[in-house]
Amino acid sequence: MGIHPFIGMGILAVAFILAAILLSQKTIYAEYIIGSLGLSMISGLNEKQRRDFLNLCFSTSKYTKIRLIENLIIISPFSIFLFVYQDYITAVSIIIISAIFVFIPFQNKWALTIPSPFSKYPFEFSMGFRKLFLVYPATYFFVYKAIEVGNFNLGIFAIGILVFTHISYYFKPEPSYYVWIFKNNPQGFLWKKTKESLFYSSFALLPILILLGIWFPDKYLILLGIFFLNALLMTTIILAKYSAFPNEISLPQMVLFGLSIWFPPILIIAIIYFYKQSLKNLKPFL
């Protein structure tokens, strides 16, 4: 069932190349952004539980080899792209850093509780914020740079990072208990989840939109459009998540979501389709 892994990998590779080309056309900071994205993906492989499991299964030398290979596989598309764009220093740097990551047990340092501004309505935003909290200062840094150098596109890119970070909070389904516990019916449950995500994503996004609106007043319509597009995308990803529940979002669903981003009018069809599927899948639990 589903799409063949090779086709899936092909789609991902094409999507990556297109996104990277688009990024390099839009901003002069593309190499740093691509490098940072690559390294942030590696950090996910360095979780304590995962490391402990690998340590238990393999000898120290094999563990080191496995972790090195994993990190190099993940970083290679980012590095290759940077080599092609002749940014050799960043390309080599991220390879070296990814190798060093093998020997740095991050989790021990980050095991302390990170305060979250999203604690009132747990869990997606508070959990995601703690996982990717570095994205927030990075985004605000890009916005600062955008204002400093007068590059509106860089500001838009910073917003894009934030929106996609928020979207990523909804990729994985929670255990069915965390849906079952709600007193609402499926419609009420979806509305509650959507409300929370719109509130929190707007809370994180509005200061950036306001700042860009002040410095680039002629672009207010674009910023307003982005605000509404964010609301639509957040709604769609929530519905996509529960349309696959209790399983993870499948590749065809992700493709439909991806197409919606590329051509927003598709969002209307996607929302209707995902909503109907979500109601069907949530009914046994609610």
Next chain:
Amino acid sequence: MIQIQNLEKSYGKLKVLKPINMYFEMGKAYGIVGENGAGKTTLFRCLTGLESFSGTIDSPFEVLKNHIGLMETNPYFLSRVTAKEHLQLICNARETIVNRFEEKNIFDLPLNRYADTYSTGMKKKLALTALLLQNDNILILDEPFNGVDIHSNMIILELIKKWKEAGKTLFISSHIFSTLEETCDEIHLLKDGQFVQKVQKDHFHDLDKQMREFILGDRLKNVRI
């Protein structure tokens, strides 16, 4: 009254619950005992609606699961979510308002720590604390005494007594008979997915003997040490 009729559950070819027909009165405490794999947890998950099943469960409530509080054998907590946030999540989901979680923290848990970093016993205590906030009519406690320290066991025992006094319907699975004897009105024995024996409170004094016969049988007759 909760009336279970022809409740069956299979995982593929494996029949975990054979047709179960049983009724449970509201406001009573029921002990469910049985060997590992007898079907206790599956029965509880069917009662809550977390597992699909064939058969029917009738209750005085329109949506039964909205009146059930569940403490699973191994409660699962989301990563990077503090214990306090977990309690907040439960309150949001159950639409209850609690101003100070610290007042309900009867086990003195470190509420600002990530709940998934808790030990097994602490996770159970947190799940019980969450039940305290929910104010449900029916409580299902799947092995509440396992893996919990002696002090907390005493608190849990008193908590169960308080819930019983408040008229809650309780389903408790446990391997520790003394705790069930002290708290339950009836004890039901589950074997191979079927209820095989029911012991009323008046006959609890015979329970130990009955259980020995039921569990041991001729099992150790030919064992020489």
